[in-house]
Amino acid sequence: MPDHRNSAMSRRGFLTGVGGLAALAACGSPRGGAAAPAKSGGKQAVITHWDKWATQEPWVKKEVELFQAANPGITIERTLQASGNLENLLDLAARGGNLPDVFMVAQDRLDEHIQQGHVLDLSKYATLEWQKTFPAYSFVEGVNAADGKIYSAPFDGYGTEVQLYLNNQxxxxxxxxxxxxxxxxxxxxxxVTLFAEQITKKGNGSVHGLGFGNSAFPIISWWVSFFVNGSGTPATLPSSTPGGLDPRTGKFTLRTERPYLDFLTLFLEWRDKGYIFPQSLSIDDEISRQHFARGKFGMIVGGVWNQPGWTDLGFTDYTTVTMVPQDGQRKSFFYRGAGSVHLAVSATAKNPDQAWEWFRWWHGKEAAARFVQELKGGVSIHPEANDPGKIDFAPFAQFVAGAELVLPGPQPSLRNPATIHVVPKPVTPSFEDICTGLYTGQIKDMRAALAKLAEDLEREFVKALEKAGKDGHKVSRDDYVFADWDITKPYKWDIPAYLGA
Structure with a gap:
């Protein structure tokens, strides 16, 4: 599965994609983003590249082929790091002086790479003219830039992180x-309750209304996030906002709000009434997706990364649902920040000019169109690539159309880029752990568990603020409070549209 927006949800090592997708046909000019063939100075430049895109591998391979055809002086040596933690592998490579020339970087690790001198300042290449090939607010101080220097660029657009899928048959x-x-x-x-009940009754023990796979990593929190979104609380927030923190107050009260309590209570009722596939705790997410495709249950929550895998299985008879508010009335949205991180160029790259050409190609509009329209891998940062009229698969078109429900939200790092240095330590049990514990019955008192979680998150947040302050960074809780935020409207960012403007 992909690491789309480097978000907390999608960063948990979802690396086991489904192979065997049909090779993609080239479309249009072979020059991604209209990049001219690079000048290699009369030598053959070899650019090493690391990523963890398993499900998206057909697109990556195709782009390498097209790029090399357009740039005969440059060879891309791509390594798929689909096992283990890519950031740990990058750390080992840096210690050995063997960083790849171009590599995927996690948003919460970019500042660390900058401080350690691992990543190249791209300002020489990322001119204002080039920035303006992206939508406004794509390059942001404290996100993919620091001290006026650009280190990365956005790739993904702003689709909904997870969706509800219905097996039509x-x-x-x-x-x-x-x-x-x-x-x-x-x-x-x-x-959902009524549909799950009817499917389960009709299934007579062989088909259930709902299903998931929780054995490899926690999945139940995805269900919470999906159903709470739209129900009057800001469940999905820009990545620089600590989990559980309510930007309207600066307090860790989100997960003790009524929609969270109501949905977790409902989810346990689904379990008790037998609507949920009984092996959901013992199978992993990949197996659950296969079970869904084979009709063992009627509804599953997951991301757009499911779709290429289902196509590979020959399963296309499903419907994508973007939002299901509690009472049917949309009272909140999905929220996103400005700017994002995707690839970086190594500061030690022997051929930085050629590495930049590959970086530019990867982020170009034509490569984006192939990613969306041929691979159907997700939403692109380039709006032109997301043209519904060029998408010939209804469930994917439904996902792309759902991007209108993703609004700009308040982002602490836009107000104060120094908040990038505020990194609270994870707490145990986490929200994901509590969701699983409630389902298994190991945790009996939901309210008490969530209240204790809020206390633990508050404690670690205060420690992180204090540490950042001792390290010389001017940060405070006020950076995280947006009392004027109306969660039904886009939040206006008070930042330059482009860094070089």
Whole structure:
């Protein structure tokens, strides 16, 4: 699975993609982003590249082929690091003086790489003219730039992190269809309950309403995030906001709000009534996706990375649902920040000019169009690539259309770039642990567990603020409080549209 926005949700090592996708056909000019063939100074330049994109591998391989055809003086030696932690491997490579020339970098580690001198300042190449090939607010101090120097660029656009998927055949077998024969789409939590009940009854023990796979890593929190979004609380926030913190108050109260408590209570009711596939705790996410494709249950929550894998299995008869508010009335949205991190160029690259050409190609508009329209790998930062009229697969088009529900939200690092140095330590049990513990029955008192979590998060946040202050960074809790935020409207960022402007 991909590491799309380097978010907390998508960064948990979801690296086991599904191989065997059909080779992508080249479309349009072979020059991504209209990059002219690079001048290699009469020598063959070899650029080493590391990424962890397993599901997206067909696109990566195709882009390497197209780039090398357009730039005969440059060879890309790409390594897929699909096992282990890429950041740990980069740390080992840096210690040995063997960093790849171009590599994927996690957003919460970019500052560390900058401080250690691992990444190249791209300002020489990333001119204002080049920045303006991206939408406004793509390059942001404290996100992918520091001290006026650009170190990375955005790749992904702002789609919803997880969606609810419906197996159309399972719905039809259960009689959940409209008069025109299309499957019924749940509009409320009650709808999901009723649909799950009907599927389970019709399935007579062989088909269930809902399912997931929790054995490899915690999944239940995905369900919470999906169903709480839209239900009156800002469940999804820009990545520089600590988990559980409410930007409206600066306090760790989000997960003790009513929508969280209501949904967790409902989820446990689904379990107790037998609506959930009984082996969900003992199988992993990949197996659960295969079970869903084979009709063992009717609904699953997951990301867009599921779709290429299902296509590989020959399964395309499903529907994508972007949001299901509690009572059907949308009272909040999904939220995003400005700017993001994706690739970096090594400060020790022997051929930085050629490395930049590859970096530029990867982030170009034509490569983006192939990523969205051929691979159907996600939403691009380039709006042109997300043209629904050029997407020929309905479930993916439904996902792309859901991007309108992702609004700009308040981001502490935009107000004060120094907040990048505030890194609270993880707490145990985490929210994900608590969700699993409630489901297994190991945790009995939901309210007490979530209240204790809020206390633990507050404690570590205060420690992180104090440490950043001792290290000479001017930060405070005030950087995290946006009392004027109306969660039903886009938040206006008070930052330059482009760094060089």
């Amino acid at each position: 399972v719905f039809k077998d259960a009689g959940l269809v409209e008069a025109d024969g299309t499957v019924k789409i749940p509009k409320t939590w009650d709808d």
